[in-house]
Amino acid sequence: MKTMIHTLAYTALLSIALSSCNDDNAPILTQKDWDNTATYFKPTDENMFGTYYKPQLGYVGDPMPFYDPQAGDFKIMYLQEYRPNQTTYHPFWAVSTKNGGSYTSLGELIPTGTEDEPDAALGTGCIFYDETNKVYYTYYTGHTADTEVVMRATSTDFKTWNKDRTFFLLGSNDGYSRKDFRDPFIFESESGKYHMIVSTKKDGIGVLAEYTSTDLKAWKHSGVFMPMHWGADRFYECADVFKMGDWWYLVYSDQNAVSRKVCYFKGSTLEELKQMTAAPTFPDNKEGVLDSRAFYAGKTASNGTDRYIWGWCPTRAGNDNTAVGAAPAEPEWAGNLVMHKIIQHEDGTLSLGSVDGILNKYTNNTTLKVMAQSETGVAESNDNYMLSGDAYVLFNRLNVHNKLTFTVTASSNEDIFGISLARGTDSKKYYSLIINPEDNNSNRKINFEQKGKEGIGFIAGIDGYKFPVPADNIYHVTICTDNSVCTVYINDNVAYTNRIYGIQKNCWSLDSYEGSIQVSNIKVSYY
Incomplete structure (x- = not known):
């Protein structure tokens, strides 16, 4: 009888623990269904960074x-x-x-x-x-x-x-x-x-x-x-x-x-x-x-x-x-x-x-999985995505240290597109790197924006520099993240560094705002 009571108590505790896994703001040490959830999770940086060095103290x-x-x-x-x-x-x-x-x-x-x-x-x-x-x-x-x-x-x-x-x-x-x-x-x-x-x-x-x-x-x-x-x-x-x-x-x-x-x-x-x-x-x-x-x-x-x-x-x-x-x-x-x-x-x-x-540190490959997408403006073929108008496709959670690579082919100099990080299906605020047309569409610039229903939009003081639109309108993008530190490279001609808290263990998206783009060769890896 005593054994049965202990078993019932253990089962009740296990049930409580598992139910807490559905709380997307639960501490990172709880068991969480990382693969099948897409709501926002509030992570914290590791004390030691694996790529972009920080001393243990200071x-x-x-x-x-x-x-x-x-x-x-x-x-x-x-x-x-x-x-x-x-x-x-x-x-x-x-x-x-x-x-x-x-x-x-x-x-x-x-x-x-x-x-x-x-x-x-x-x-x-x-x-x-x-x-x-x-x-x-x-x-x-x-x-x-x-x-x-x-x-x-x-x-x-x-x-x-x-x-x-x-x-x-x-x-x-x-x-x-x-x-x-x-x-x-x-x-x-x-x-x-x-x-x-x-x-x-x-x-x-x-x-x-x-x-x-x-x-x-x-x-x-x-x-x-x-x-x-x-x-x-x-x-x-x-x-x-x-x-x-x-x-x-x-x-x-x-x-x-x-x-x-x-x-x-x-x-x-x-x-x-x-x-x-x-x-x-x-x-x-x-x-x-x-x-x-x-x-x-x-x-x-x-x-x-x-x-x-x-x-x-x-x-x-x-x-x-x-x-x-x-x-x-x-x-x-x-x-x-x-x-x-x-x-x-x-x-x-x-x-x-x-x-x-x-780049060579990120040796583990992540299988890409679509968690959500806009109702219109998204088409997929052989792992390539066509985004048009105001559209997005949200992918499964990143790890703590990530490398993302993809190629964007724009249809014209007027297309506005980007990538969003620290995003969940329930996010009222998230953060976007937007490749924005400048100077009558002859140049582009990386803007940083807080998007979402409660977002403030453009964040002054952390946008990139202007760079010429590629002659073929093709953008080869590499992004490396280590906890909250993020570096972006485009076509060996553009570099952009930022600190974005909340990247790790959250979903990310490819975004179109105006025009149409094709995104191909999407690869995500981690260490």
Whole structure:
């Protein structure tokens, strides 16, 4: 009799547990019929991200990538951001990677100074390896409330770093701002001379100051490297100079609240590059913009074959996808480490593309299943979908880390289409990336919108840049997601980064808003 009572009690508890699986807002640990439900589920990010690195505690600020010829890997120092920070803050932590697919933490490498020292807080810098003497140099920013100064540390093994307390570059000694003098970057010119550029101001206007050296130790002031092409409200951070093929490039982050994006200039020679900001002469029809406002402080490194760029994707206050920090506000500072490949086109223009080491991680294939669709405007044939007018097709749930690839063939330049994420059949709000016609349909741009009955529509401050309509009207799209971080690539010519909470374990849709499109080669994979 006692056994029967226990069995009945267990059965009742099991019934309660199973019935709770129908609650789409249940915690992620409950048993849920993921395959056969399509209502919205409220997930949370994993503490550790699998692709777009975030430390277990804190966040990634301004990355400083470097290819280590001794170890044959990329090492990325970054400003370790805590919330809240201590009185002394932003020590240099680091990770290493072979291909960008995964990272190994190297821990803290360069600590802050004390409250009374010029590097009470650390700011962005760079790493350079002296092959002759087998010494690693890190030049970095020492920051206090009223002064910024360039400092350095050295190492012979990239593990133990020694600060040189005899070396300081103070901008006010050379006619530059005392308070804004930061982000030193070193490159070697074709003459063999070493150049250091520093982001600063002269007479209240942003400039890049130049210093030169023959031994990486003693530096001589050489004047203004480049003037800024806008007035006192612009300041170029995290500058990076490199030669790729026949072209010289400057990559920088525009601190202005309206722009706040990673951009570039190009020149056929180093001297020509220096003149590009004076007019200015933009390198392409998108004013040199490389990504959205969700990718900042981008700096590059090359292994001699390929060049990559690392920046940080900001978090959103309150996990609110609409809290993007549109001007005059700014996004939250720091987040996840995002990596793109730099693609150089025949005319020397640059775009950002996907990284093979990341793409190759998504090895498990998802079987596509239609969960819902609009009453009209959808036709399917051999796994290809024709969408016309205001139509959508909703697919089964994504995993936590996803890769989506598909091809869109538009019928005209006027078609409006996109993809929606964090969507369920009961969603009153969801989030859409819309490929929108611009400039009398000669260009397109990725817009971010909150759709649904309670959606606010267009979200200012996180749209992409304009790009030409493909001549054949075909868009090859790749989307990689890791928890809430999302990167989008189109035709090796467009890159777009965003943070969208709620992607994982929810459905997604392909959407048509006007005109008609054909979507083919749809593949979803995960790891």
